Amino acid sequence: MKMDRSKMGTVAEGGTRTGRAAGVKPGSYLPIQAEVVDIDVESSNTYLLSLRPMDEEDELVAVNYSPGQFLMVSVFGLGECPISIASSPTREPLQICVREAGRITQGIMAARVGDVLGIRGPFGNGFPVGSMRGKNVLIAGGGSGFATLRSLINYIADDREKFKEVTVVYGARTPQDLYFTSEYGSWQAAKIEVGITVDMMDASWKGNVGLVTSLLAEIDPSPGAAALCGPPMMIRAVAKDLLxxxxxxxxxxxxxxxxxxxxxGKCEHCTMGRYHVCTDGPIFSYDVVGDLI
Amino acid sequence: MTCASAFILRREDLVPLLEELAETLEVVAPVQVEGEAAFATWRGEALALDDKNPLTSPMEFFLPQKEVLFRYVQYSGRYTFSEDPPRARLIFGMRPCDLRALKVIDGIFGADLPDIPYAGRRRSTIIVALNCTTPGEGCFCRSMGSGPGAEGGYDILLTDLGRGYLVEPGSSAGVYILRAHHRHFEEADPGDIKEKERLLALAGDEIVTRGPSLNPEKIREAIDGVDWEEAGRRCLACGGCSLVCPVCHCFSVLDQGVPDGERLRCRDTCILSGFSRMTGGANPRAALGERLRHWYLDKFVYIPEKTGLFGCVGCGRCTRVCLGEVDRWSLFKEAAE
Amino acid sequence: MEKIATICVYCGCGCGLFLHVEDGRIVGASPSPAHPVSRGRLCVKGWLAADFVHHPDRLKTPLVRKGGRMVRGSWDEALSLTARRLKEIMEESGPDALAVLTSAKGTNEENYLLAKLARVALKTNNVDHVARLCHAPSVAGLGFALGSGAMTNPIRSLLSADAILVTGSNTTEQHPLIAAHILEAQSRGATLIVADPRRTQMAQLADIHLAPRLGTDVAWTNGILNLIIDMGLVDEDFIIERTEGFTALKDLVVQYTPAAVERITGIPPGDLKKAAVAFGEADRAAVVYAMGTTQHSCGTDNVLALANLVLATGNVGRDGTGIYPLRGHQNVQGACDMGALPSVYPGYQKVEDPAARERMEAAWGTDLPADPGLTAVEMMEAAEEGRLKGIYISGENPMISYPDRDQVMRALSSLEFLTVADIFPTETTALADVVLPVASFAEKDGTFTSTERRVQRVRRAVSPPGEARPEVEVAADLLRRLGVEADYASPEEVMAEISSVTPSYGGISYQRLGISGLSWPCPSRDHPGTEILHQGSFPIGRARFSAVEQQELAEDLDYPLLLTTGRSLFHFHTGTMTRRTHLLDRERPKAAVDINPADAAALGVRSGTMVVVESVRGGIEIEARLTEEVPMGTVYIPFHFAEAPANQLTARTLDPTSKIPCLKRTPVRIRRADS
Structure with missing residues (x-):
């Protein structure tokens, strides 16, 4: 399948609320089928899967999304669950990063190259990259929450001159739990400052040990826009630090x-007070959800 | 038939009319099942229109407790999907409170990204509503502004005037049905309309004197004053309140069958802890009290913000089914005092 | 959409519900508003009662073991093999080498035919069912004391009680509709006394919560009775007119002073006194109990002690009073009524009684064995020892529900022939030579008898999947293949036979079973049924007091904690149905052992830590859950979960009278799994 490069790229500004991409009937629960074309092992319990829609009419789905959006991914027979998109719409292929959590994620991880998964989406609002342009950007991730941020980082790296200082800080439990280690160099080459830390070091580790906030103290990022994803404890600590x-x-x-x-926005599982995380989010600004997390 | 806007259907003409309708549509109507009215496919049995509104709302014909979203069949690694088309149905005897619930759900399932299965059923269903002249004991529709008289949302509206039914069309489909079956109808006179208004006023008064008198604004204000932890202590987590509420619409989705099977959607309830628990175990609403509070906040704060209508229609069903003897509306009286 | 009225398949409450059927599928369920128990309400399991019916795991074709593998077979092949092997074993080793385990999930008609299969076709009294593991002590204890092992009053009678003592019953989780009645009575002013070592929801809602040490029920019950006698709150007229043996009891219970009771049970004297006053002063008082009372090696004594309490206070035979052994399965009462027990024919006519035997021989037209057969747990022992060689199991899963799983495994594996009929594959069907796919409750006609002796109609709402058949047809087919006439055109005809041989069901017929069913005894066609037993007299003439003493409890320093087992609100029994019900399984997806935070701290365990729980029988690995619901020194495991089978730990220590195993008190020790 060949893809027209002109359809790709700068596309959806942050704030598209929906899955109105080609091939996906809005409000339908029928997934489109996507073939697993590549599998990378990111950590002992996390795989990065590259997907390609099988029907030509669905191919736009692979590029028509914005960083921060997610897909509903199906393994037929096990069910469907939300997985954030780990790739940037500026780059092929469409990638999802799956960490083993329950039956469905185990099922996704059991897929081999050539197997078919169902996808619906993209859903959610995505990061407001439009309003981040022209500003300093600080990206802070913890644990598996880094997957969705990688989409944003690569998006910015491919459009680097539109942003001022860009800083990435990322913490994981152990060096083995760090995702996307092979890409840090390319980010630095794109003039993105990258700080990495772990909670528990091992013999091979030469880097930082401690919380993400300790990296912030070291790097001292200039104020601007910030994108955060990680465990609630980390989010609260980083947000407080940034304020x-x-x-x-x-x-x-x-x-x-x-x-x-x-x-x-129908099933009500993801409600958080008056908000639906699926349609009003998953990206919220701190003034909206600060006291809910 | 003239272009009059109200007609009279003689009592003895009701069954022949339904028989004619049932030739082309599945007619759903309240019938007696083990001593109580319940909505079911009508097959000529006696109608239970004088009983109180059935415990299970006809909303189940729009949001079934369980439905097949689609079937999947695997062949050499690829899947083909099939969906069932919605049935052509006529719901007879839907009350104003349930009609209001439908309007609320239209504002949720019919809005933004319309839910395709719901929208399909909505389009293929004719609604013959029945104004409520026999309210039940726990009803408080008048407080919620959803009854006892229907205001729009129906194809045809009936009011039992004793000697016959006053029939008012509410949509072009309704007008079409009245025309097609015109021999059963005669023109109503202004006295009939007056009689309808008198009966509804009477029913409204009965609801106010008999049922709980509740002001939705007051409930909204009282939510934060309720001791939810205490209310949660008596809750037996049956989920019945959600399963009978005509406005509750939470659902879960699951697959059954490998390699071929079905993706099913089933009604769910936010009263269960697994509803909001994430796979990793973290639960944003871990305590039963928090979940009960959310149930009310949704109905009195969040749904009104989204749809402009209260998420409670005053049908009183949740109190009827409550296993824990939580007198659901006295919670607020205590909080208000 | 049709709405079919039927009865819930889970606990013994016997709630009426409607199944919503469209295009041959169940698309919903709702409570029957006019039903006397459900009254328009259901518990979470009831609302979801039919959710498992169309599950793809359902057994759809008969399976036959060939060369070590299970392969599809026809019904004819499966049944003729079963009939042939049973006959061969009978000829080679005698009838008592065979046994039948019937199912409390089956209908009365199915239980009747399967018990008849054992006695008439296989010529053995080796027939039993899960009641052995739940209310055998009630059948023995209440049978001795009152003349009937059943619940004395209907559930709604609780609404008129002034005091209700609930013990050994996690009522809000196990019998939610009965809990709803109790809570309604409480909100009308009744005093609720709960005796339970665990702080269950019921205990938390109680006016008085007594938390005795595990296994000390006789002590506190005698203690309350002692205080009641002391305060002059006994019903002397009732004792004189309707009972016998009070003096011996009175002489015994004086030893159970509040101080003595505190030493044994840990219950503060003040609380015991409060309970005695509330129960003794009540005009109408009721006792509600379940497995926490019966599943002990002194289970029958526990029941007798409770019977003493209601008899001494005259709380029998009136509305608002009575003793309520809560039945755990929707038809465990019916299975007992149908004589699916080794010692009785339908209607509790004793096999040892020559007159009863003659009556049944005349009715069934054949000779019947005279000696009582083996009980369920004894069957496992006999199988292990090679005395028992062939079993037909209907819908039971002994691999999970019986004590000492390893022994059950050895027992079933050493059989020469095992046929299991079930709706889903289970740990037990995996050991079978023939597996028969049968209809679920939603796919068959018949009757269930609830915990309150209410015989009610079960109706077929949809067809069974694949080739599955209602077991009533299977049992009749097997009877015919074994040479017994069994030409029943419908379950209704089976009921006609049941009512002809079962005096207490004499007046029961399908035509008479309306919304409320009929409560037995209902001896004749014009009899209205009996909701309250023992109103004027007892079946045994005078009720009997028993002077029962608290047993000494052995302690084991190597196993310092006490394990008690039970069920959770969201699962039922071995989970074959509830674990295939999406919302229920989601609610409680895995097993956990409840540990008091103080004990956990001493063990270095947190919520979520994997621990190993060990008894002398074996060990299981399971997640820890810290909760104040269990007292220090006690731990709790629900037994639903095959991956952490609580019954790997329990022992076969039997109550000498009723042969129930002690599932509620097992000494264990706990360590972190990573240590």
Whole structure:
């Protein structure tokens, strides 16, 4: 399958609410079929799967999304669950990063190259990359939450001149749990400052040990827009730290994770007060959800 | 037939009319099942229109407890999918409270990204509503502004005037049905309309004197004052309140069958802890009290913000089914006092 | 859409519900508003009662073991093999080398025919079912004390009680509709006393919560009775007119002073006194109990002690009073009524009684064995020892529900022939030579008898999947293949035979079973049924007091914690149905052992830590859950989960009278799995 490069790339500005991409009937629960074309092992319990829609009419799905959006991914017979998109719409192929959590994620990870998964989406609002342009951008991730941020990082790297200082800080439990280690060099080459830390070191580790906030103290990023994803404890600590550095609440964007069944604001599993994480989020600014996380 | 807007259907003409309708549509109507009215496919049995509104709302014909979203069949690694088309149905005897619930759900399942299975059923269903002149004991539709008289949302509206039914069309489909079966109808006179208004006023008064008198605004304000932990202590987690509520629409989705099978959608309830628990074990609403509070907040705060209508229609079913003897509306009276 | 009225398949409450059927599939369920128990309400399992019916795992074709593998077979092949092998074993080793385990999930008609299969076709009284593991002590204890082992009053009678003592029953989780009645009575002013070592929801809602040490029920029950006698709150007229043996009891219970009771049970004297006053002063008092009372090696004594309490206070035979052994399965009462027990024919006519035997021989037209057969747990022992060689199991899963799983495994594996009929593959069907796919409750006609002796109609709402058949047809087919006439055109004809041989069911017929069914005894066609037993007299004339003493409890320093087992609200029994019900399995997806935080701290265990629980029988690995619901020194495991089978740990220690195993008190020790 050949893809017209002109269809790709700068596309959807942050804030597209929906899965109105070609091939996906809005509000339908019928997935499109996507073939697993490549599998990378990111850590002992995390795989990066590259997907290609099988029907030509669905191929736009692979590029028509924005960083921070997610897919509902099906393994027929086990069910469907939300998985954030780990690739950037500026690059082929479409990738999802799956960490072993329950039956469905185990099923996705059991897929081999050539197997078919169902996908619906993309869903959710995505990061407001439009309003991040022209600003400093701080990207902070913890654990498996880094997958959705990688989409944003590569998106920015492919459009680097539109952004001012860009900093990535990322923490994982152990060096083996770090994702996308082979890409840090390319980010640095694109003039993105990268700080990595782990909670527990091993003999081979020469880098930082400690919390993500300790990296912030070291790097001292300039205020601007921030994109956060990770465990609630880490989010709270990083947000508090950033507010102390002159970042403002409406520009701290947090990607949230919830139990979901539909992705389109109907099933009510992901409600957080008055918000549906699937349609109002998963990206929320700190002034909206600060006291809910 | 003239272009009059109200007609009279003689009592003895009701069954012949339904028989004619049942030739082309599945007619759903309240019939007696083990001593109580329940909505079921009508096959000529006696109608239970004088009983109180059935415990299970006809909303189940729009949002079934369980439905097949689609079937999947695997062949050499690829899947083919099939969906069932919606049935052509006529729901006879739907009450104003349930009609209001349908309007609320239209604002949720019919809005933004319309839910395709719901929209399909909605389009293929004719609604013959029945104004409520026999309210039940726990009803408080008048407080919620959803009854006892229907305001729109039906194809045809009936009011039992004793000697016959006053029939008012509410949509072009309704007008079409009245025309097609015109021999059963005669023109109503202004006295009949007056009689309908008198009966509805009477029913409204009965609801106010007999049922709980609740002001939705007051409930909304009282939610934060309720001791939810205490209310949660008596909750037996049956989920019945959600399963009978005509506005509750939470669902879960699951697959059954490998390699071929079905993706099923089933009604769910936010009263269960697994509803919001994530796979990793974290639960944003871990305590039963928090979940009960959310149930009310959704109905009195969040759904109104989204749809402009309260998420409670005053049908009183949740109190009827509550296993834990949680007098659901006295919670608010206590909080307000 | 049709709405078919039927009865819930889970606990003994016997709730009426409607199954919503469209295009031959069940698309929903709802409570029957006019039903006397459900009254328009259901528990979470009831709302979801039919969710498993169309599950793809359902057994759809007969399976026959060939060369070590299970392969598809025809019904004719499966049944003729079963009939032939049973006959061969009978000829080679005698009838008592065979046994039948019937199912409390089956209908009365199915249980009747399977018990008849054992006695008439196989000529053995080796027939039993899961009641052995739940209410055998009630049948023995209440049978001795009152003349009937059944619940004395209907559930709704609880609404009129002034005091209700609930013990050994996690009512809100195991019998939610009965809990709803109790809570309704409480909100009308009744005093609720709960005796349970665990702080269950029921205990938390109680007016008085007594938390005795495990296995000390006789002590506190005698203690309450002692205080009641002391305060002059006994019903002397009732004792004189309707009972015998009070003096011996009175002489015994004086030893159970509040101080003595505290030493044994740990219950503070003040609480015991409060309970005694509330129960003794009540005009109408009721006792509700379940497995926490019966599943002990002193289970029958526990029941007798409770019977003493209701008899001494005259709380029998009136509305609002009575003793309520809560039945755990929707038809465990019926299975007992149908004589699916080794010692009785339908209607509790004793096999040892020559007159009863003659009556049944005349009715069934054949000679019947005179000696009582083996009980369920004894069957496992006999199988292990090679005395028992062939079993027909209907819908039971002894691999999970019986004590000492390893022994059950050895027993079933050493059989020469095993046929299992079930709706899903289970740990037990895996050991079978023939597996028969049968209809679920939603796919068959018949009757269930609820915990309150209410015989109610079960109706077929949809067809069984694949080739599955209602077991009533299977049993009749097997009877015919074994040479017994069994030409029943319908379950209704089986009921006609049941009512002709079962005095207490004499007046029961399908035509008479309306919304409320009929409560037995219902001896004749014009009899309205009996909701309250023992109103004027007892079947044994005078009720009997028993002077029962608290047993000494052995302690084992190597196993310092006490394990008690039970069920959770969201699962039923071995989970074959509930674990295939999406919302229920989601609610409680895995097993966990409940540990008091103080014990956990001493063990270095947190919520979520994997631990190993060990008894002398074996060990299981399971996740820890810290909760104040269990007291220090006690741990709790629900037994639903095959991956962490609680019954790997329990022992076969039997109550000498009723042969129930002690599932509620097993000494164990716990360590971290990584240590």
């Amino acid at each position: 102390g550095r002159g970042f403002i609440e409406p520009e701290i964007y947090i990607s949230l994770e919830r139990h979901m069944k539909c992705g389109v």
